[in-house]
Amino acid sequence: MKIAVDAMGGDNAPQVVVEGIEKARDQWTDLEFLLYGDEDKIKKYLKNNDRIKIIHTTEEILGTDEPVKAIRTKKNSSMVLAAKAVKNKEADALFSLGNTGALLASGIFVVGRIKQVDRPALMPTLPVVNSALGVNMLDVGANAEAKPAYLQQWAVMGSIYARDVKKIKNPRIALLNNGTEEDKGDSTHKEAYKLLENTEEINFIGNIESNNILSGDADVIVTDGFTGNAALKAIEGTATTLLTQMKHSLMDNGIFTKMGAAIVAPSLRGLKDMFDTSKSGGAVLLGLKSPVIKAHGAANSETVFYTVKQIYDMLLNDTVNKANKYFEQMSKD
Template sequence: MKIAVDAMGGDNAPKVIVEGIEQARDEWKDLEFVLYGKESEIKKYLQNDERIKIVHTDEEILGTDEPVRAIRTKKNASMVLAAKSVKDGENDALFSLGNTGALLASGIFIVGRIKQVARPALMPTLPVTNSTNGVNMLDVGANAEAKASYLQQWAIMGSIYAHDVKKIDQPRIALLNNGTEYDKGDTLHKEAYQLLKETEGINFIGNVESGDILAGVADVIVTDGFTGNAALKATEGTATILLKQLKDALLNNGIFTKMGAAIVSPSLKGMRKMFDTSQAGGAVLLGLKSPVIKAHGAADSKTVYYTVKQIYDMLTNDTINKANKYFEKMNAEK
């Protein structure tokens, strides 16, 4: 199994990428890696080139580049070359920490979508209060608008992913809505509810409100990309502010407060660990012919390692082909 890596994407490339890839290489002996980027920069951090190949290019896509224009004009960019290698069957998956929009465009226009999937969706893993598995939410930005049939397809793919990668026997699938009652929401959500309720092979548990995204009530939450992106950023922003305010309150209010902070420190570490999503890996662009994964631009080598684990599990379980077969069967029964 071979993974194409955009070695120049992200805030700390290629250092953290090379470090994480080497750790993953040493863990899984049946994995090979092809790193696309500036060879001299990559070799600065490469300790051992066993099962690691470098394809040199000086061109890269920046975070400030307009996504679609970038992949069309920067033909030799590390991300574009990596995506083309997957399209041509030279590699089995694509991994990048770079420009999110450009990776979405590379996945859709270069790697290509599954024939039966109308719109690919971006799916990260968020922390929950009562499980180490977290919750997967899709779509969080690839599609600002959606149809009920899109949500149905995303639920199916999310369920297959949760089963294969997270080892959950019957993943709980929920629809993000403005109430838990079956008749809540606009026309889209009412129609989607009925479709999901009637979809064979998934464990649909009904609606979930945004206040319960991190409560662990579901394993996969489906929503349109506009709502999902807004909910994701609101959740992440609130968590960041609360943790910062808590830290300031404990450390900047006198000696007695600091003594109290020392006492509760173990509990605070547990809270911080809950919001550490590095072990969840990256966000998956589901609905493509091959695995395409986006990790956060500020990710460290540990996140890179766990993202490779994600890809490894998807390849080992043939997750993409399972989705293909499901949709082929569904279309044949219509």
Template sequence: MRIAIDTMGGDQAPQVVIQGVEQARDQFQDLEFLLFGDEKQIKKYLQNSERVTIVPTQSVILGTDEPLKAIRHKKDSSMVMAAQAVKAGQADALFSLGNSGALLAAGIFIIGRLKNIMRPALMPTLPAMNSKQGFSFLDAGANAEVKINYLKQWAVMGFFYAREVKEIAHPRVGLLNNGTEYDKGDSLHKEAYQALSKLPDINFIGNVEATNLLEGVADVVITDGFTGNATLKAIEGTAKTIMSQLKKALLNNGLRPKVGALLAKPALASIKTTFDVAAYGGAVLMGVKAPVVKAHGAADARTVYYALVQLRMMYNKGMLQQVIEYFDQQPKK
């Protein structure tokens, strides 16, 4: 498998990107990498060039760039050239820490949508207390407005991802709503509930509420991109605030809380492991013709490594082909 890497995206690029690539390369003998970016900077951090090819690029898509304009006018950028390599069959997958909107645009307009898929969706994996696998959450921001067919297709793709990549035998798929009853929500959600219930071979468990997401109530949760992005940021912000306040409470209130913190260290470590989002890799752009993964711009080398493991699993399991075959077998309307 050959993975095209946008080495210049991200806050600590290209250093952490290359460190993660080398870790994956050293562990998996079946991986090769095309590193797109500033050749001088790449060579500065690359320890050895085994199964690594450097492809020099002239520009970088910045986080402040307007996505569509960037991929149209920065054709010599590391992200666009990496996407072009996938389109041309020179690479099998794409990874980037760069501009989310630009990567979404590159996936759709350069690599292209999968057959029968109306709208690709962004799918991160979020932690869950009752699951080592976490839960897949889509759409997390690619599509602010949705149609019923979008939700149905995302449910199918999320199901196949959870089953093949996460190896969950019969993943539970839930629809994010403001109540668990079948008749909750607006007309779109009521109609979506009925449509999802009729999907063949998909384990749809009904509506799920945001209150229960981190309890692992479902393996796949689908929603529109506006709600999904707002929910994602609310979870991230709440977790960050709680951890910050907990640390202050334990360290800034005298000796007894510090001793308590020391005694509670093993328990706190287990919580940290559960909410270790780096181990989940990055967000998958579901619905395009090749595996594409986007990790957070502030990600470290460990996150990059796990994202590459993610891509390898998607490719080796033939997940995208299974999605194509599923939709090909559905009756045409």
């Protein structure tokens, strides 16, 4: 199995990319990597090139670039060439820490979507209470608006992913809404509820409100990209603010408060670890012909390693083809 890697994407590329890839290479002997980027910069951090091939590129897509324009004008960039390798069957999956919009565009316009899926969706893993598995939420930004049929398709793909990659036998699927009652929400959500309720092979448990996203009550939550992105940013911002303020409260209020902070430090580390999503890997762009994964731009080498594990599990379980077969069968019925 080969993974095409945009080695130049991200805040700390290519160092963290190379370090994480080498660790993954040493862990899984049946994986090979195609690293696209500046050869001299990559070699600076590469210890050995066993099962790692560098493809030198002269361009890179920056975080400030306009996504669609970038993939059309920077055709020799590390991201676009990595995407073309997947399209041409030279690699089985695409991985990048770079520009999210450009990666979405590369996935849709270069790699290509599954025929029966109307719109691909971006799906990260969020932390939940009392579980290391987290919750998957989609869409969180690929589509600002969604039709009920999109939400149904995303629920199916999210369920397949949860079974294959997270090993959840019967994943619980929920619809993000402004109330738990069946008749809550606008016409889109009411219709989506009925579709999900009657979709075979998914365990639909009904609506879920935003205050329960991290409760562990669902394994997969479906929503439109506008709402999903807003909810995701609200969660990230709240977590960052809470942890920062807690640190200031404990460290800036005298010696006795600091002594108390030292006593409770082990318990507080557990709270910090809950919001550490490095082991969850990256966000998956579901609905494409091959796995396309986006890790956070500020990711470290550990996140890169676990994202490769995530891709490895998807390839090993043939997750994309399972979704393909499901939608092909659904279109025949």
